[in-house]
Amino acid sequence: VEGVEDVRIVMTAERRAPRIIAVASGKGGVGKSTLSANLAIALQRAGMRVGLVDADIYGPSQAKLMASEGRKPQAREKKMIPVESLHGVPMLSMAHLVEPGKALAWRGPMAGNALGQLVDAEWGDVDVLVVDMPPGTGDIQLSMVQKHKPMGALIVSTPQDLALIDAARAISLFEQAQVPVIGLVENMAGYVCPHCGEASDPFGHGGAEIAAAEMGLPFLGRIPLAIDIRRQSDAGDPPAAGDGPHANAFRAIGEQVAA
Numbered sequence: 001v002e003g004v005e006d007v008r009i010v011m012t013a014e015r016r017a018p019r020i021i022a023v024a025s026g027k028g029g030v031g032k033s034t035l036s037a038n039l040a041i042a043l044q045r046a047g048m049r050v051g052l053v054d055a056d057i058y059g060p061s062q063a064k065l066m067a068s069e070g071r072k073p074q075a076r077e078k079k080m081i082p083v084e085s086l087h088g089v090p091m092l093s094m095a096h097l098v099e100p101g102k103a104l105a106w107r108g109p110m111a112g113n114a115l116g117q118l119v120d121a122e123w124g125d126v127d128v129l130v131v132d133m134p135p136g137t138g139d140i141q142l143s144m145v146q147k148h149k150p151m152g153a154l155i156v157s158t159p160q161d162l163a164l165i166d167a168a169r170a171i172s173l174f175e176q177a178q179v180p181v182i183g184l185v186e187n188m189a190g191y192v193c194p195h196c197g198e199a200s201d202p203f204g205h206g207g208a209e210i211a212a213a214e215m216g217l218p219f220l221g222r223i224p225l226a227i228d229i230r231r232q233s234d235a236g237d238p239p240a241a242g243d244g245p246h247a248n249a250f251r252a253i254g255e256q257v258a259a
């Protein structure tokens with residue numbers, strides 16, 4: 001009996017921490033959270049054991065996107081146990097810990113500690129942790145690259161020049177920290193009017209693909225600006241989980257990341 005107990009302790013100690021994929025952008029509102037939720041589901045569908053962390057400490061949105069609002073994580077030996085979300089993806093977000101609508105007035109070090117608690121939670125047999133980063137290149141990003149050493153980063157941008165300049169800044173932060181950039185995703189690329197079918201490019205077209213080529217980084221694909229993507233996301237039903245017209249765009253990105 002003594003021997004059995006020893007083995008259990010050794011196995012717990014040797015359990016590998018999940019590999020981290022940071023999903024980042026230079027600025028907010030470009031679709032980083034939307035992509036993170038869909039990527040988590042797409043990777044799960046590709047056969048990986050995936051967890052999701054909402055590292056947007058001050059503006060968490062994953063609980064809504066992944067339909068896990070109101071769930072409260074339990075704790076075991078001072079570690080948080082993630083809550084269940086869509087399609088069995090375990091996840092953690094500040095939204096599970098603070099009251100909705102309440103502002104967090106935290107300085108950098110406290111936010112860094114919070115990030116640590118979310119990332120170093122009891123992830124069980126999860127092999128890949130998709131981490132939805134806050135926008136920009138601040139304290140949380142630094143804590144992420146220095147303390148948690150992501151396996152790679154995925155950068156989301158709209159095709160617009162201004163967003164791309166900010167994306168380049170985010171890329172340089174990961175490169176300086178020797179975190180490989182897995183590739184760029186262009187979101188909100190092209191809009192097809194649901195009434196007349198006319199295609200237009202509110203934020204330009206192809207900018208992220210050109211920027212990726214210029215920086216020598218892989219281009220992982222583009223997601224159109226589509227009312228269904230916004231509607232489904234708000235309803236906690238990410239397109240990657242279903243068979244709608246946008247499922248394949250997200251799944252194709254997931255397949256490249258999984259490869």
Ligand code: ADP
Nearest residue numbers: 028029030031032033034188224225226229230
């Ligand atoms: P970020 O995490 O970069 O701040 P979000 O993922 O929260 O961005 O997206 C910002 C808003 O744009 C949300 O309302 C989201 O539903 C919407 N959105 C994101 N991507 C698309 C898209 N491809 N088509 C339509 N709406 C989108």
